Amino acid sequence: MKKWLACILVAGLICLGLLACEKKENSIQQEDQGEQLITVGFSQLGAESDWRSANTKSMKEAFSKENGYNLIFEDGQQKQSNQIMAIRTFIQQEVDYIVLAPVTETGWDTVLQEAKEAGIPVILVDRMVDTDNEDLFTCFVGSDFELEGKKATAWLKAYLEKKGIAPEEVNVVNIQGNLGATAQIGRSEGIRYAAAEYGWNLLDQKPGDFTQAKGKEVMEYFLKRYPELNVVYCENDNESFGAIEAIEEAGKKVGTDIQNGDIMVLSFDGVNGEALQYVIDQKIACIGECNPLHGPRVSDIIQSLECGIKPPKLSFVSEEIYVHDQTVKSVSVDGKEYSVTTMTEEVANKKAEQFGN
Amino acid sequence: MGKSKQANDMPKKNLLSRLSGMSDTNLLLTITIVVFFVMYIGAIVFQGKGFLKPQAFFNILNANAALIIASCGMSLVMITGGIDISVGGVAALVSMCCAVYLDYHDGNVLGAVLIALAIGLAFGIVQGYLVAYLGIQPFIVTLAGMFFARGMTTIVNTNPFNVANPAFVALKETRVVVPGMGSYNKAGNYVNAYVEIGVVVAIIVVIAMFCILRWTKQGRYFYAVGGNAQSALMLGINVKMTRFLSHLGCGLLAGVGGFAYFLHVGSGSASHASGMEMNAIASSIIGGTMLTGGVGNIIGTFFGVLSLSTIQNIVSSAGLDQAWWTGITIAAMLCLFLVVQSIIMARKDKSKK
Numbered sequence: 001m002k003k004w005l006a007c008i009l010v011a012g013l014i015c016l017g018l019l020a021c022e023k024k025e026n027s028i029q030q031e032d033q034g035e036q037l038i039t040v041g042f043s044q045l046g047a048e049s050d051w052r053s054a055n056t057k058s059m060k061e062a063f064s065k066e067n068g069y070n071l072i073f074e075d076g077q078q079k080q081s082n083q084i085m086a087i088r089t090f091i092q093q094e095v096d097y098i099v100l101a102p103v104t105e106t107g108w109d110t111v112l113q114e115a116k117e118a119g120i121p122v123i124l125v126d127r128m129v130d131t132d133n134e135d136l137f138t139c140f141v142g143s144d145f146e147l148e149g150k151k152a153t154a155w156l157k158a159y160l161e162k163k164g165i166a167p168e169e170v171n172v173v174n175i176q177g178n179l180g181a182t183a184q185i186g187r188s189e190g191i192r193y194a195a196a197e198y199g200w201n202l203l204d205q206k207p208g209d210f211t212q213a214k215g216k217e218v219m220e221y222f223l224k225r226y227p228e229l230n231v232v233y234c235e236n237d238n239e240s241f242g243a244i245e246a247i248e249e250a251g252k253k254v255g256t257d258i259q260n261g262d263i264m265v266l267s268f269d270g271v272n273g274e275a276l277q278y279v280i281d282q283k284i285a286c287i288g289e290c291n292p293l294h295g296p297r298v299s300d301i302i303q304s305l306e307c308g309i310k311p312p313k314l315s316f317v318s319e320e321i322y323v324h325d326q327t328v329k330s331v332s333v334d335g336k337e338y339s340v341t342t343m344t345e346e347v348a349n350k351k352a353e354q355f356g357n
Numbered sequence: 358m359g360k361s362k363q364a365n366d367m368p369k370k371n372l373l374s375r376l377s378g379m380s381d382t383n384l385l386l387t388i389t390i391v392v393f394f395v396m397y398i399g400a401i402v403f404q405g406k407g408f409l410k411p412q413a414f415f416n417i418l419n420a421n422a423a424l425i426i427a428s429c430g431m432s433l434v435m436i437t438g439g440i441d442i443s444v445g446g447v448a449a450l451v452s453m454c455c456a457v458y459l460d461y462h463d464g465n466v467l468g469a470v471l472i473a474l475a476i477g478l479a480f481g482i483v484q485g486y487l488v489a490y491l492g493i494q495p496f497i498v499t500l501a502g503m504f505f506a507r508g509m510t511t512i513v514n515t516n517p518f519n520v521a522n523p524a525f526v527a528l529k530e531t532r533v534v535v536p537g538m539g540s541y542n543k544a545g546n547y548v549n550a551y552v553e554i555g556v557v558v559a560i561i562v563v564i565a566m567f568c569i570l571r572w573t574k575q576g577r578y579f580y581a582v583g584g585n586a587q588s589a590l591m592l593g594i595n596v597k598m599t600r601f602l603s604h605l606g607c608g609l610l611a612g613v614g615g616f617a618y619f620l621h622v623g624s625g626s627a628s629h630a631s632g633m634e635m636n637a638i639a640s641s642i643i644g645g646t647m648l649t650g651g652v653g654n655i656i657g658t659f660f661g662v663l664s665l666s667t668i669q670n671i672v673s674s675a676g677l678d679q680a681w682w683t684g685i686t687i688a689a690m691l692c693l694f695l696v697v698q699s700i701i702m703a704r705k706d707k708s709k710k
Contacts, residue, residue, distance in 0.1 A: 074673050079631070081622055085420045089670060092413045094543045106519035107624045110530065119544030130519070180517045180626075 037070040038097065038302065041090030045103040045127075046078040049210050049238050050272040054292040055126065059099070062295025069299075078103055084111050091118045097302055098122045100137075104180045105130040112136035123301060125294045127182035134313070138305070141297050144316045145183045148288040149190015151321050151338055152266050154331040155286050156231070157198050162327050165259060167199035170231055173222045174205035175215050175243060177235040183210075183290070187235045187268060203229055208239040215242030223250045230258040233266045237275040237287070240267035244283055254283045256324060270322050276348040282324045287343075291317040293354070322347075381701050385645025386657040388697065393664045400671050408670075411538040412550045417666045422555030423448065423618035424636055425662045428644075429566045430610030431637040432658040436570070437603035438583040438650025439488060439495035443480060444611040445633035446506030449626070451476050451615025453510045456625025459522040466524050470616060477612015478605070480506070485604030489597045495604070503634065510627045517626030529623045533557055555617035562610065567655040579603055584651025639687060640665050643694050649702075664690070 040063050044056055056073075063071035072095060074086035080103050090098050091114055098120050102108060108129045113136060115122050121138040128140060160170065174191050177184035188205065195202035203226045208215040215234060219242060222229060232247075234240035247254050247263050255262035270276060270287040278284040294317065301311045321331065322343045330339045341347060400408045408414075418425075427444045434441045451473045458464040458472055480502055487498045520526070531554055538550035570576040581589040582599045590596050618630050644661030646653030668690060669683045 072673075078628065080624075081420060081618075084622075085416065086673070088416045088420075089413070089673070091542070092408075092410055092416065104517055104624075104626070106517075107622060117544065117546060117548065118542040119546075179515065 037065070037068060038306070039070045039072065039093075039095040040097045040099060040302070041072045041074070041086070041093070041095040042099040043074045043076055043083045043086040043090070043101065045076045045083065045101050047075060048078065049236060049269070050275075051236065051269045051290060051292050054271045055101070055294060058293045058295035059125075059298070060295070062299040067299065076103055080104055080107060084108075087111050087115060091115055091120060094118075095120060097305075099298060100124055100129075101126045102129055103127075105182060105185075106180070109133070109136065121305060123298055125298060139301060139311045140314050141294050141301065142182070142316065143290050143319060145186025145290075146189050147186075147316075147333060148268055148290060148319060149187040150193065150333045151331055152233075152268070152286055152288040153190055153194030153198075154333050155321055155323060155328055155340060156264075156266060157194065158328040158331055159285075159323075163259075168201070169259075170198075170200040171203055171226065171229045172200050172231040172233055173203050173226060173229050174233045175208040175218050175222075175235060175239045176205050177207065177210045177239075179207050181210075183268075184235055187233075187288075191233045200231075208234070208242065210236045210238060212238045212242040212245075215239030216246045217242070219243040219246035220250070223247065223252070229263065231264045231266065235268055236290075237267050237269040237272050240265050240275070240278075240284055244278070256282055256285050270320075270351070273348065273352040276322065276343055276351060279322050279324050279343040280345065280348065285324050287322040289320045289322060291319050293317070381647075381652050382645065382654050382657075384701065385647075385652065385698070386654045389643060389645050389657045389660045389664065393660045393667065396664060396667050396671070400667065410540045411535070412540060412548070413670075415535065415538075415550055415552050415556075417663060417670065418556045418559070419553045419621070421662050421666050422553065422559040423614045423621060423630070424633060424640065424666075425559040425614075425659060426555075426562050426610055426617055427614035427633060428637040428640040428658045428662050429562050429655055430607035430614070431634075432641045432644065432646045432653050432655060433566065433570075433579065433610070434495070434603045434607045435638075435641050435646045435648065436583045436650060436653040437579045437600055438586065439600065439603060440638070440648075441484065441495065441499045441502075441604065441607045441611070442634040442638075443484065443499040443502030443506055444607065444614065444637055445630045445635075446503040446510070447477060447480050447608065447611040448615035448618050448630035448633055449628075450506045450510045450513070451612055452619035452622070452629050453513045453625040453627065455616065455619050456518065456520050457514050459520050459525050460518070464522070466522075466528055469525070469619075473612045473616035473619070474609065475612075477609045477615065479608070480611065481605035481608020484608060485601040488604055489600035507627065510629075514625060515627070517624060517628070519624045526623065528554060529620055553621060555620050558613065558617055562613065563655055563659050570655060575599070575602065580651055580653075582650075583653075636662075636665065639691055642691060642698075645694075645698075647698055647702075652698075 042059055047053060060071065063069035076083040076086060083103060087098060087100065088111065098115055100122055102124065105128055109131050112122060116136055124137050124140040126142045129137060172191065172195060174188065176188055191202065194200065204222065206218045208218045215238065223246060232243050234243055244254050244265060253262050254265055256264055258264050265284045266286050267275065267284050268288045268290055270289040271292050275284065275287060279287055297315065297317060304311050321338065321340045323340050324343060326342050328340055330337050427448065431441060431444060454472050454476060455469040459469055484498050484502050487493050488495045532551035535550040535552060539547055542548050570579065578594050578599045581594055582596050586596050622629065640661035641658050643664050644657030646658060665687065668686050672683050672686050
């Protein structure tokens with residue numbers, strides 16, 4: 001009896017192991033069918049926000065089989081060690097291109113060097129890598145986060161001037177993103193610069209990790225600590241949802257009339273239909289758009305690399321500013337003029353279609 | 358359990374009788390190793406390419422050196438009938454403290470190693486004392502330890518940052534070349550197969566722990582206490598001391614593992630090694646360590662870590678890209694091993710009667 005049991009167990013385990021491998025046969029066959037497919041390994045950092053989901057979707061659509069790509073997608077689940085492992089796996093699998101959205105800026109030199117030695121071009125998306133040797137990556141596609149921050153704050157400045165509110169009356173708190181993320185660094189720099197330049201009071205800043213729950217927690221703390229605050233600068237939309245919840249639960253009003261006790265919310269991303277609706281409802285005064293549609297841009301770069309053309313080292317996607325009313329028509333940052341989009345149902349619907357949510 | 362009788366009945370031992378004649382520990386170990394090899398060979402056969410190169414295997418080792426070390430400690434407490442869920446927190450604290458010491462206080466690498474060991478020992482001593490001598494549940498004690506370690510990490514330094522200390526970076530970049538295992542990369546260059554320093558440490562730890570548990574008196578005490586503390590006490594084993602030592606060992610290994618982790622990533626961050634404790638528990642279970650104590654093997658734990666990582670590799674390179682697929686496969690594997698364990702327990706009870 002005993003031995004039979006042991007025998008069955010071992011047999012069962014072996015079968016299970018084989019079964020687990022069997023599943024993959026399909027995917028291999030597909031690879032064999034199209035030998036000309038360009039294999040792209042994409043290490044995405046996680047799935048923490050709506051922006052990230054839209055970004056992943058855009059990449060998956062751009063690197064579909066129909067477009068001549070074979071995409072290997074790895075979700076790093078917010079851990080750098082997972083992403084390093086993923087890149088090493090890509091190198092072993094001899095992919096043609098590696099696309100990396102790094103979770104933090106530092107600590108990539110070794111693994112990028114390995115990719116370079118293997119002759120695989122690395123394209124960074126969304127977030128930068130902090131390295132002394134710029135040859136380690138082929139190019140970067142993403143957003144200019146500092147510009148986003150500067151545009152949003154420039155809008156606020158112009159808006160306040162039109163409404164006749166003195167800069168010293170502005171008390172800003174900043175709910176930051178994950179410390180060390182490129183978006184956080186750029187956007188925090190934007191508000192820091194603006195506060196110093198325009199004479200606003202930047203009361204405090206604390207990380208909200210780009211999530212609604214943490215954003216709410218941080219906002220609750222700010223509301224208790226600084227009763228005088230009247231502007232909240234959230235470094236993404238999910239944080240601003242949390243902040244708005246916290247403000248409303250504290251019995252205060254979210255709005256744009258800050259002279260009469262409203263708390264004004266500035267936010268970033270603008271990929272979520274709900275966020276755009278909030279702008280129409282005047283709950284969020286201004287959103288600095290962060291365009292998540294990197295897929296086509298990266299695909300263009302790979303195509304040009306295939307033809308032997310060297311793409312520019314840094315390419316930024318174009319981004320808009322969404323605001324709640326028409327007080328300010330355009331803003332100027334560093335001598336350049338940017339037009340402002342007033343959010344309406346029509347614009348929101350169009351955007352929602354584009355991002356698929 | 359009737360080992361000698363069986364040998365008499367069947368002079369020609371076949372595989373079957375050998376399997377059923379094994380002790381529980383060895384049977385579970387055999388299953389683990391068989392599963393690992395079947396999985397890896399399956400991956401090579403069906404996926405080819407990536408898995409075929411020796412470096413793919415060494416990459417698994419490189420990425421998991423810290424986990425192997427921490428899992429050895431975890432197996433030790435689990436064999437003694439306890440549990441320690443603070444290892445991930447300790448690893449994060451160690452990497453942050455070492456990073457701060459190296460970069461902000463111009464420390465040297467040896468000092469950083471000592472810090473790592475000291476932190477691990479401190480956790481081991483405090484938790485071991487609370488568990489063994491004050492009789493508090495190990496789960497609760499180490500849960501507190503986990504929160505404390507995570508909290509302390511952010512107090513030491515909030516921002517994640519990279520270590521630039523040249524001596525440390527040199528150590529981090531050191532590659533131990535494995536002779537004769539190199540391969541040609543995509544660009545056609547010959548690349549030597551290598552492992553990082555952490556892997557060497559991990560293998561030393563595995564061998565040392567294996568020897569201690571197998572051949573020393575204290576090593577056998579861990580099994581005795583885990584199997585049945587009451588009988589162990591009657592046999593004159595110092596149960597409290599043994600429990601204390603198991604936590605001390607686990608804490609120390611968490612410190613060493615934390616340093617190996619730090620050496621692998623080269624940065625300090627409060628989010629480092631998150632979930633490491635759970636992976637260590639999972640690896641130990643896959644490796645044939647029983648949650649109820651008294652059964653387990655370090656070699657099994659080693660293969661447990663490798664199995665866990667291989668399955669993750671297979672799942673992601675098979676195009677099942679969603680993160681939850683990995684989770685589900687690991688859950689299925691764990692479930693399977695727990696069922697096997699409970700069947701073996703049932704078998705054991707039966708044979709006693």
